[in-house]
Amino acid sequence: MSEKLRMGVLGLGEGRSIISAAVNSPCWELGCICDLNEELCKERCREFGVSNYTVSYEEMLADKTIDVIGIYTPDQLHAEHIKMALAAGKHVICTKPLMVSLDQAQSLLDAWKKSGRHVFVGQSSRYFEPMRRQREDYLAGRHGDLVTLETHYISDSRWFLARDWSHAKGFSWMYNFMIHAVDLAAWYLPDIEEVYGAGIVSENTKAYGLEVPDTLKFLLKDKSGRFASVTGAYATPTLGSAVQQNISCTLRGTKGISQAGYPKLKYYTNFEPLEKTAAEHTFEELHDYYFRFEAENHHAGEYQNYIEYFAECIGKGGTPLPDLREGIHTLAVMEAMEKSLETGQVASVSEVLKRRNISL
Numbered sequence: 478m479s480e481k482l483r484m485g486v487l488g489l490g491e492g493r494s495i496i497s498a499a500v501n502s503p504c505w506e507l508g509c510i511c512d513l514n515e516e517l518c519k520e521r522c523r524e525f526g527v528s529n530y531t532v533s534y535e536e537m538l539a540d541k542t543i544d545v546i547g548i549y550t551p552d553q554l555h556a557e558h559i560k561m562a563l564a565a566g567k568h569v570i571c572t573k574p575l576m577v578s579l580d581q582a583q584s585l586l587d588a589w590k591k592s593g594r595h596v597f598v599g600q601s602s603r604y605f606e607p608m609r610r611q612r613e614d615y616l617a618g619r620h621g622d623l624v625t626l627e628t629h630y631i632s633d634s635r636w637f638l639a640r641d642w643s644h645a646k647g648f649s650w651m652y653n654f655m656i657h658a659v660d661l662a663a664w665y666l667p668d669i670e671e672v673y674g675a676g677i678v679s680e681n682t683k684a685y686g687l688e689v690p691d692t693l694k695f696l697l698k699d700k701s702g703r704f705a706s707v708t709g710a711y712a713t714p715t716l717g718s719a720v721q722q723n724i725s726c727t728l729r730g731t732k733g734i735s736q737a738g739y740p741k742l743k744y745y746t747n748f749e750p751l752e753k754t755a756a757e758h759t760f761e762e763l764h765d766y767y768f769r770f771e772a773e774n775h776h777a778g779e780y781q782n783y784i785e786y787f788a789e790c791i792g793k794g795g796t797p798l799p800d801l802r803e804g805i806h807t808l809a810v811m812e813a814m815e816k817s818l819e820t821g822q823v824a825s826v827s828e829v830l831k832r833r834n835i836s837l
C-alpha cells in the first residue's frame with residue numbers, strides 16, 4: 478500500500494463530494510474516477526484538474542495502485558459494487574444506504590470476511606460539525622446517563638423523484654432518506670431490539686406513481702428499555718431549515734440536553750449548571766468547508782471528515798465505524814420498522830436477523 482491511500486471513485490453525482498475531499502486531503506490521492514456517463518467523467522476531470530477516468534468499473538478495479546473504492550452509485554447497486562471491490566482486494570467506503578434490503582447481507586458478510594478488507598458506511602450526518610460536537614459532549618459524560626433521544630429527517634424531497642432510479646425497484650424514502658435519522662438513533666442506542674411505528678403514502682408520493690410511505694414515525698426501544706423516537710416526512714411542505722433543521726438529534730440525559738442538526742451549523746446545549754434556555758453554538762466559520770458547491774446540497778465537508786477518520790483508523794490498525802456489521806444491524810432495524818408498518822405490531826430486530834439467518 479502506498480504511503481497515502483489511493484482512492485477510486487465510482488459514481489460521479491454525489492461522488493463529486495468525495496473527489497473534493499480526496500484532492501484536499503494530506504492523507505489521500507485520487508487514483509481514478511468512474512461513471513457510465515463519459516460526459517460526467519470529463520466534467521469532473523475539468524472541475525478538479527484530474528485526468529484519470531474510465532467508464533468501466535472493472536478497469537478501475539484492475540488498477541493495482543488503488544487501495545480504496547468510494548461507492549456513490551444508485552442505492553440498488555451498492556451491494557454488487559461492494560462485492561466487486563472486495564473481490565478485487567480493495568477497501569470500501571460506501572455511501573448510505575449500505576443496501577436497500579437484507580437480501581444480500583449474508584453473502585456480503587461472507588465476501589467481506591474472506592477479503593480481510595474494511596467496509597466503511599458513509600453515514601454523513603455523523604460527520605457534520607454539530608453532530609460531531611454533540612458526540613464529544615456525549616462521550617465526555619455531559620448529558621449524564623442518556624434517558625431518551627429524538628431524531629428526525631424532514632425535507633420536501635419530491636425533487637428527488639426526477640432521478641430515474643427513484644422509480645426502480647428498491648427505492649424507498651425510508652432507505653434513501655430516513656436512514657440518516659435511524660442511524661443517529663442507532664449510534665446512541667446500538668442495542669435496539671423492539672420497534673413500533675406508523676407510515677402513510679401521501680397523495681403527493683402517489684402522484685409520482687410510487688407506493689412508498691413518505692410520512693413516518695417510529696419508537697425504537699433498546700434492550701435496557703431506553704427508546705428513541707424517529708420521524709421522517711419527505712413529500713409534504715416543510716417549515717424550511719431556518720425554522721426546523723432538516724436533520725435533528727436531541728439527546729436527553731439525567732444531567733443535560735443537547736440538540737444538533739443539519740444543514741444549519743448550529744448546536745444547542747444545556748449542561749450543568751443548568752440555565753433556563755440552552756446555549757447556542759454556531760460554526761458559521763466552517764460554512765465553506767462543509768458546503769463547497771453551488772448550493773447547500775452536497776456533503777464534501779462531512780466526507781472530508783470521514784475519509785480523514787478512515788485513513789487515521791487504517792494507519793493505527795483500527796476499524797473505521799460504522800463498518801459492515803454495524804451497517805447491517807441498522808438495516809435489520811429498518812426491516813423491523815417495515816415489518817411493524819405491515820403488521821401494526823411491535824417488531825423485533827433479533828427476529829429479523831434470525832429469520833434472515835444472518836450472523837453478525
Ligand SMILES: NC(=O)c1ccc[n+]([C@@H]2O[C@H](COP(=O)([O-])OP(=O)(O)OC[C@H]3O[C@@H](n4cnc5c(N)ncnc54)[C@H](O)[C@@H]3O)[C@@H](O)[C@H]2O)c1
Pocket residue numbers: 487488489490491492511512513514517532534549550551552554572573574599600601602640653776
Ligand atoms: N448525505 C449523503 O451521504 C448522500 C447525499 C446524496 C446522495 N447520497 C448517495 O449517493 C448515491 C448516489 O446518489 P446521487 O445523488 O449522486 O445519484 P445520481 O443518479 O446523481 O448519480 C449516480 C451516478 O452513478 C452512475 N452509475 C450508475 N451505475 C453505474 C455503474 N455501474 N458504473 C459506474 N457508474 C454508474 C450514474 O451514471 C450516475 O452518474 C446514492 O446512493 C445516494 O443515496 C448520499
